[in-house]
Structures are given as C-alpha cells and as structure tokens.
Amino acid sequence: MRTTLLAAALAALGLSGCNSLSGKTPQEMMQISMARSLKQDYSYNFSGESRIYLSKQEDGVAPEVAGWGRERTGQADGQTDGEAAGAEGAEADQDALMSATGRDLMQALTSGGAGRGLGNKMADALQKYPGLANYLANGRINFDGAVDLRQELMEIVPELVLNGRNEQIAVKMPILLDGKNMSITADLPDSVQMALNFKVGEPMRKRLGHEPIRITMKDENKKGIPVRNAVKAAVYASYKAYGELPPQSFKLREMDDFGRQIGGRYRLELVMDDETNKAYYEAAVREFSAKLDELAQSSPEAGATPEGYEKVRNMAKGLMRLVNGSVSFTRLYGGPAFVSFYLDGKGRMLGMRQYMQFNGSSGQALNIDSNLKLYHFGKPVFTFKPQNVKTIGLDELMMSMQQKNQAKYDARHGRSSSGRADAVAEIALPFQPHVVEEKVLAE
Numbered sequence: 001m002r003t004t005l006l007a008a009a010l011a012a013l014g015l016s017g018c019n020s021l022s023g024k025t026p027q028e029m030m031q032i033s034m035a036r037s038l039k040q041d042y043s044y045n046f047s048g049e050s051r052i053y054l055s056k057q058e059d060g061v062a063p064e065v066a067g068w069g070r071e072r073t074g075q076a077d078g079q080t081d082g083e084a085a086g087a088e089g090a091e092a093d094q095d096a097l098m099s100a101t102g103r104d105l106m107q108a109l110t111s112g113g114a115g116r117g118l119g120n121k122m123a124d125a126l127q128k129y130p131g132l133a134n135y136l137a138n139g140r141i142n143f144d145g146a147v148d149l150r151q152e153l154m155e156i157v158p159e160l161v162l163n164g165r166n167e168q169i170a171v172k173m174p175i176l177l178d179g180k181n182m183s184i185t186a187d188l189p190d191s192v193q194m195a196l197n198f199k200v201g202e203p204m205r206k207r208l209g210h211e212p213i214r215i216t217m218k219d220e221n222k223k224g225i226p227v228r229n230a231v232k233a234a235v236y237a238s239y240k241a242y243g244e245l246p247p248q249s250f251k252l253r254e255m256d257d258f259g260r261q262i263g264g265r266y267r268l269e270l271v272m273d274d275e276t277n278k279a280y281y282e283a284a285v286r287e288f289s290a291k292l293d294e295l296a297q298s299s300p301e302a303g304a305t306p307e308g309y310e311k312v313r314n315m316a317k318g319l320m321r322l323v324n325g326s327v328s329f330t331r332l333y334g335g336p337a338f339v340s341f342y343l344d345g346k347g348r349m350l351g352m353r354q355y356m357q358f359n360g361s362s363g364q365a366l367n368i369d370s371n372l373k374l375y376h377f378g379k380p381v382f383t384f385k386p387q388n389v390k391t392i393g394l395d396e397l398m399m400s401m402q403q404k405n406q407a408k409y410d411a412r413h414g415r416s417s418s419g420r421a422d423a424v425a426e427i428a429l430p431f432q433p434h435v436v437e438e439k440v441l442a443e
Helices: 002-019 026-039 065-073 081-087 090-098 103-110 118-128 130-137 190-197 202-208 227-243 257-261 274-298 306-325 329-333 394-412
Strands: 043-056 139-148 153-164 167-172 175-178 183-186 213-216 250-253 266-272 337-343 349-359 364-375
Touching: 026 227, 026 250, 026 266, 026 337, 026 349, 043 118, 043 130, 065 349, 118 130, 118 329, 118 349, 118 364, 130 139, 130 153, 190 202, 202 394, 213 394, 227 274, 257 337, 257 349, 266 274, 274 306, 274 329
Parallel strands: none
Antiparallel strands: 043 139, 043 364, 139 153, 153 167, 153 175, 175 183, 183 213, 250 266, 266 337, 337 349, 349 364
16 A cells, blocks of 8 residues: 555656756746646636836836837937937927817827837826826726636726725726637726717617626627637637747746735746747737638538638738838837746746836936736636526617617607607517517417
C-alpha cells in the first residue's frame, strides 16, 4: 500500500513538474497559458474595473511612453514634452483650448499639433477643464460576470459608478449571451425603461417594469452563414493568436500591486504598438480560417452553405485589411497600449491589465487603466438567469413602438376613435405569449 501511495505521489510530482513554467521563455509561457484557457480553464467568473485620471507624467501608469514618443517624433533627449509639443504646433492647440466650449473643444482635439495624438490633446484639454477631469477621475466602469465556453454562455454585468461631491450614481445592466440559441438578453435599468415608456403602448409599459429584453437571431436571418461556428472560431482565434506573436513581443516583468493582489507568480507584458497589432490580427485571421475549416468538417452547422462559409472567411480577411490598412493606432492616439498577463506557476491566467498613458504638453499625463481578475475556475456562478423568467422580444418592442407612432399619427389626423395619443393602449399586440385566449366555435 505504501509503495502504491509513493508511486502515485512521485507521478503527481513528475506531472506537476512537466506543467511548470519554470525555465520557459515568455513566449512559451503565453502559449501554455492560452492552451490552458481553451482546454482546461474555459469556465470561470471575472471582475474588474476601468478608470481614467490625470497625473504627473512620472507618476503615470506607463512612464516609459516618454521615451517612446521621443523615438517616434525625433524629440531630443534633453527636450521636454512641452518643448517638443510646442515645436510640433502645440501653441495652436493651446489657443484653441483657452476658448474651447463644445464644438470648439472637439476642434481643438482634432486639429493642429503634428505628431501629437488625440490622447495627448485630451490630456491638454483636461488640464484646462479641471471640473471635467475631476468628474472622470471620480468615475469607474466596473464589470462582473461569468464565462463557460463549453456551454457557450457569457454573462457580463457592466456598472457605471460615480462617487463625486454631492453626487453618487450606480447604474447596472446585466447581459447574458447564449451561443446555443444565438440570443442576447439584457435587464434594462429603470432609467432606460422610463425613457422607453414614452415610446410604447400601455401593455408594453407594464411589461418593461419586470421583463428583460431579448434579441434572438432567427434561422431565416442567417442566410446560409455558419454563425455559431464563426463565433466558436473567433473565440478560439482570439486566444490562439497571442501565442503566435514573435518571441520578442513578450517581456517578463517584475510583479506589480495588482498581480500581487490576485496571487500572480509571473507577469508577462505585451506592448500593443502598430507592429504587434498587425502581427496579432494576421495570426488571428489565420487561426480563425483554420478553425472554421475544422468545424465545417467535424460539426457542420445546420442550414449553413459552402457559400456562407466562404463569405465568413472573406469577411475576416476584409476586417484584417481594414485594421492593418487604417490609421496607425499609436499615431492617432499618441501612444501604444500595454497589456500585462498574470499567470500562476502552471500557466493558469489569473488576470489581465491594460493601461495607456498619453502625455500632455504641461507635464501632465492622461491615464487609462483597466484590470480583470479571473476566479472560480470550473465552477462559475451565473447570477442573471433570464431562462427562468418571461422576456420581451425585440420584435415585440418594435411593434409596440410602431403602434404607438401610428396611434399618434391617427390622433393628429382625426382618425383615432378616442382622440388620445395613447390610444395604442387599446390595440392588442400580436405578441403576447403570456396571454391565453379561449374561443368557442359554434357547432
């Protein structure tokens, strides 16, 4: 018995050693992590937040962008950001910002200052408008949810939070994406329901108070397109493409505060500049096409046609050409995005963080910082369960809005029997799944 236990223990140790990231290159670590995400860690809960704020450039989320900017624009090492911006036309921006209101502000953000992106100009604009800067800094976009790739379910609960002076706001909207029946269900906040109340008739007003909205793609709308297989291939490719990036794309960095909070052992950093973005999308399209071909053979989608599969492939290639042929992200916004991946000792991804820093011309920086924590692997908890309640179909909502508009039109032209704008309340909706009518036929 002891021999059996000892053998099992040694086998377990050997297995864990094989799965360890020790001695692996950063690229190999990423490949192992992406493979785990698709094969083992495909179900989990997540939570995170995004925030925007101003800071001194040296205190920003990515101080190294100062060197990146000088390398890109030819700025001298001894030249400050303000001097470089002035040389590139920042004075024109500053004059516009001094008197900017509404449309003038947008013009200031999109004109002048060659070599300066929208992010750099926004940093200058927020410096001139501290009230707006404070409002943004006091806000957060939180998001919680759950993912189960095998069940083709994803729940996301975005929440807008504002905790300012004499003002607190928190608005949530639970959303469930169901890949098996190709539906999106959303539980609208009261503010949206209130606005819709003025657009629909009486029966729908009552239902909006307690029934979520559901959008379902019907089979007749697919027109031979393998929608489900395309979604599966897209999810697969989005993970796989990271592992296909060149080895020099990844750097092993010192653990930061967020990584320590979630128990990370390794932190891999990826700088999403133009070159990396291009390589990622090319790899994604490659992996997408290969996976789509595999699914077409192994699990062909009912109703899909060869022409539909070809159309999807062409759409993916067109999207890649559009992205790679469009305006440079780093040139448009003024800097790259930094992405950190936090892994445990065996490659499980415990979280992600994406952050950007755009330097202004007066020593300030605009910071955009988002993080995501993953947990409950294998046992995700879904809190929004619209399968257990009645829902409002989008076609029902649109029909009620049309009837409301028709009733108003009839009232203006004297065609309404009651003469009231809300006469639509007397019109029976064609979609009332919770109402049962009984008719007795004469014998």
